[in-house]
Amino acid sequence: MPKAVRITETGGPEVLRWDEVEVGAPGAGQALVRHAAVGVNFIDTYHRSGLYPVPLPSGIGSEAAGVVEAVGPGVTVVRPGDRVVYAGGPRGAYAESRLVPAEVLLPIPAGIDDRTAAAVMLKGMTAQYLIRRTYPVKAGETVLFHAAAGGVGLIACQWLKALGATVIGTVGSDEKAAIARAHGCDHVIVSTREDTAARVKELTGGAGVPVVYDSVGKDTFLNSLDCLRPLGLMVSFGNSSGKVTPFDLTILSQKGSLFLTRPTLATYTATRADLEATANDVFDVLRSGAVKVEVRHVYPLADAQQVHRDLEGRRTVGSVVMTP
Ligand SMILES: NC(=O)c1ccc[n+]([C@@H]2O[C@H](COP(=O)([O-])OP(=O)(O)OC[C@H]3O[C@@H](n4cnc5c(N)ncnc54)[C@H](OP(=O)(O)O)[C@@H]3O)[C@@H](O)[C@H]2O)c1
Structure with a gap:
């Protein structure tokens, strides 16, 4: 059985549990994604601590990159074998594999590796809407x-x-x-x-x-x-x-x-058109070299507790990624 980080109560990093989970086959509109890299975001600590209340028990994490293994009925945006990334949808990205609503999945362009995709998607789309839409900087x-x-x-x-x-x-x-x-x-x-x-x-x-x-x-x-x-x-x-x-x-x-x-990213990427436009802008600045992403911190997924300690302790620089 695959493993995932889950919480049954809110609190410090110690409430993050590394448990076996049942994943099952994808239902209508869902894709089964095997993760290659999981993006860590500060919001994950708010869900864990209870600053942003979530129904319990809960998965943790909003961002990951990996490969589609199977799709459920009605899914047209991705196919088995596609490399994909997502930054949003239901929590639960801290997992070896999981079911994801296909509508949040984005194909990873050739030339962008899985770790970079997981490091950049949520944070890059956030930077995009902040500086191009919330206040378009001139x-x-x-x-x-x-x-x-x-x-x-x-x-x-x-x-x-x-x-x-x-x-x-x-x-x-x-x-x-x-x-x-x-x-x-x-x-x-x-x-x-x-x-x-x-x-x-x-x-x-x-x-x-x-x-x-x-x-x-x-x-x-x-x-x-x-x-x-x-x-x-x-x-x-x-x-x-x-x-x-x-x-x-x-x-x-x-x-x-x-x-x-x-503001929050979810509002700015609520429609598929906005999600794709925002993501494409991020992919463009990566391709042009205007934005470079070096992933300095890579941890095993099983070490999520230490990841949260380091992030909240201000000990990280740039993006943090975990690998299954
Ligand atoms: N609204 C949205 O749409 C949206 C989307 C994504 C992220 N965010 C927010 O953007 C922020 C950055 O997210 P991130 O994932 O990229 O995290 P991050 O910036 O890598 O980590 C947070 C940083 O905040 C600074 N900081 C200042 N005071 C702090 C304190 N008392 N405790 C901890 N950190 C403190 C630290 O940098 P220094 O040590 O250099 O001060 C720390 O490294 C977070 O607040 C996150 O919630 C919002």
């Missing part, structure tokens, strides 16, 4: 991207640079600062010892930036608002340090009639 603009050396961060910063933006990134250490600089950041702020808003004001001649992409959440939210120019857009898209606490809306008027959005 050449010559200066923008702030938090957690610049993270999984989403390293992809977004390279892509922003390719769009002609001046990129200010925040990181937690000097080692990560060097990596962020090598991946498109013009200016790096080490947030553990510098005041981000003060540095952003200094770097922009007091003007502030038109957009802040903030996935750190609780620890950075208010300071991020102080980085914006009047009418600027605050994009709060994650909670790595915890959920943003409730605040008085008039803060947005006091700080310059600011805009605020709390």
Whole structure:
């Protein structure tokens, strides 16, 4: 029987269990996918910890690449033998093989290997909608991207640079600062010892930036608002340090009639057309070389507990992948 990581209760990394699971044959609209590489995302820790409540027991993980072994009735988008990747649908990607709704599967273009596909799909599509749709960044603009050396961060910063933006990134250490600089950041702020808003004001001649992409959440939210120019857009898209606490809306008027959005990838890829367009944009920047993805951290799937410890402990750089 195949094995998968599952939770029967929420809590720390220790609640991740490595169990045998029954997979069965694909039903209508489903495909049986044997995973070659599983993408790790910070949202997996929210499901595990209970920050984002999920019905229990539950699988964990949203992203993987592998081979279609069988398809159920009515499936036309993929065939047995196809190499595919997905970033969404029901949780449960931390598995050797599983059933997946075929509508979320995307064929992996030739030239992109399974580990790269699993490393880039969810994070790359996130970077795509943030910088091309939520706030379409134009050449010559200066923008702030938090957690610049993270999984989403390293992809977004390279892509922003390719769009002609001046990129200010925040990181937690000097080692990560060097990596962020090598991946498109013009200016790096080490947030553990510098005041981000003060540095952003200094770097922009007091003007502030038109957009802040903030996935750190609780620890950075208010300071991020102080980085914006009047009418600027605050994009709060994650909670790595915890959920943003409730605040008085008039803060947005006091700080310059600011805009605020709390977007999620699921909304931006809800239709098959949007999913394919977003994914194709990611494949294009990989093919052109504008975005390069080196997978620095590869763990066995059975070591998911350690993966979560390292991700939450800020010890990872770029994308993290697990292999069955
Ligand atoms: N809304 C969406 O559609 C969407 C989609 C994908 C991801 N996200 C969010 O984007 C963020 C990045 O995701 P990812 O998977 O690529 O993770 P990641 O950026 O590789 O890891 C999170 C990073 O956040 C930074 N961080 C700052 N304070 C932290 C704290 N108190 N605890 C832990 N980390 C802290 C750390 O970098 P430093 O040490 O350099 O500060 C850490 O490496 C997450 O918040 C995730 O939830 C949102």
